Amino acid sequence: MEVAVLAHEKFPERAKTAVGVIRYGDYDVTAVLDRERAGGQVAEYVPGAPDAPIVEGMDDVEEADALLIGIAPIGGGFEESWREDVENALSRGCDVISGLHYFLSEDPEFVELAEENDCELWDVRKPDDDLTVSQGVAKEVDAEVILTVGTDCSVGKMTVSLELARAAQEQGVDAAFIPTGQTGIMIEGWGNPIDRVVSDFTAGAVEEMILEKGDEHDYLFVEGQGTIIHPAYSAVTCGILHGAMPDQLVLCHAAGREAIHGYEEFEIPPMEEYVDLYEGLAAPVHGTEVAAGALNTVDIVDEGPARDAIDEYGSDLGVPATDPVRFGADELLEALL
Amino acid sequence: MEVAVLAHEKFPERAKTAVGVIRYGDYDVTAVLDRERAGGQVAEYVPGAPDAPIVEGMDDVEEADALLIGIAPIGGGFEESWREDVENALSRGCDVISGLHYFLSEDPEFVELAEENDCELWDVRKPDDDLTVSQGVAKEVDAEVILTVGTDCSVGKMTVSLELARAAQEQGVDAAFIPTGQTGIMIEGWGNPIDRVVSDFTAGAVEEMILEKGDEHDYLFVEGQGTIIHPAYSAVTCGILHGAMPDQLVLCHAAGREAIHGYEEFEIPPMEEYVDLYEGLAAPVHGTEVAAGALNTVDIVDEGPARDAIDEYGSDLGVPATDPVRFGADELLEALL
Known part of the structure; x- marks a missing residue:
């Protein structure tokens, strides 16, 4: 499927959905919409990705079956400055795929346009109606469950899980990726958007996926x-930790990050504190341990300093660590499988 | 307002909403519906409560302006065996107040009956549409924020918070109760049902109430x-801990409880572990400490053994402890104010 990806004013650093879909999705990305970077090329910003032009708006997109909203702003609202692109997409018969908290399928104007032009509005973040509370049984599945946990949002948890699953598959291991957020769901084509689930059902929505795939x-x-220490989103993290009942954890961090993203008043504590918190909180439900570390070194240009940062990180954690995007996931897999 | 309280087969031990409303609400309770205990009297089961008959069903209720659903089963579903009572209530012009996850106001039959008879369906657990993510600023309010945390569900957190707020008010202290669950909301007539909020907004929904009342x-x-160690509901606990940014915690426990209620495979860990987990998890967001303990001794008949259990609990925690329902809240207030 050919898709145009909307990422106005945020591509690529603050457009993690866009970059995730470009890197890992099965889509043929024909353009990225970013009015600030229009005229550039995707491959300049996402090394190794199939190339595509960056354009001003939907009018400049030549081919597309769908428009995919590739940004997830804090709060998940809909920016009215995107309305014209969504309207243009629908008018020319494109579906629209969105992971926003704001549901396009409940916007009367979009609904009308979609009906007129026979296209679909897929709100990835709309949870199934049949989710319910956890039974506390995820640990009973046959599979070994490995959860990525983080020191902050946007440190690369989804990417690390995807890289690990794919590297394991390449080694002939029967591994699957369990998506819990809008980008992961867009990439895999299924999954529960945990952050949009009723808070009582947070653990249950994860458990349901583990039970579905775990045998x-x-x-x-x-x-x-x-x-787990996020001033706004820790509930989601905690529900996943207890609902998934992981056997092992991979602690993900971004090199140089010193404060919680968007909540700069809150400092990142020492790494040992995260290990204690995640393991301590998991223990009464299902014992687990941080068995590997993944450090996002995208902000360190040279390889030498990147390797130094990884060494320090691994030594803080006392477990094998690397940047699986930059240096491959095999070292982590050796510790995990 | 005169209300009949539905609590079939669960009154009083497993009907915490019913008992909470009878004890602390401003309602005039005219009957409790419990087909298993019909013929009895409320005061036999809830010492000190205004008396009322326990009846078989809505047909046996003489006077009522509303029927209040006083049970909250695991999962929050609607039991079809209650349908007749709800129908009877609506048919005679009673409003229906419910804290279930299942919204009566979305049940076509109830909606039609309510319209015909000009009555209201109040789903206490339906969250406001304008809730959003936490800004991480609850600590900035003038008030000292004191949160009850628990070793399990149904240990008395709401009751302890209500007893503390009322005892403080009786001492002339300007104190308020912040309701986060269906019973608390029914008692106070306002509040956000945190367990029904989208998980991303869990902390934000608490913060919103703290900001509204905190100055x-x-x-x-x-x-x-x-x-915080619940296999199904820990997400809610975690979001409240970080959203409320409490200055002090009161750890609530039920004497003799050895496993998580309804999840008996999961043991209650030592009390010190709870203290470490709650304080450790709160610290990176807003430092706090367990400053008092509340022990629910309802299952210990004699006063001597109850006092012994409290002494042991206080010594495990290293802070003042009592059962505020049985022995008054003054000892805890001394530690907290």
């Missing part, structure tokens, strides 16, 4: 969310 | 939910 595979790599 | 009072007693 079909040997390893499940579960995409974590947020951080 | 009007000297003390806020926030009703906690669940427990």
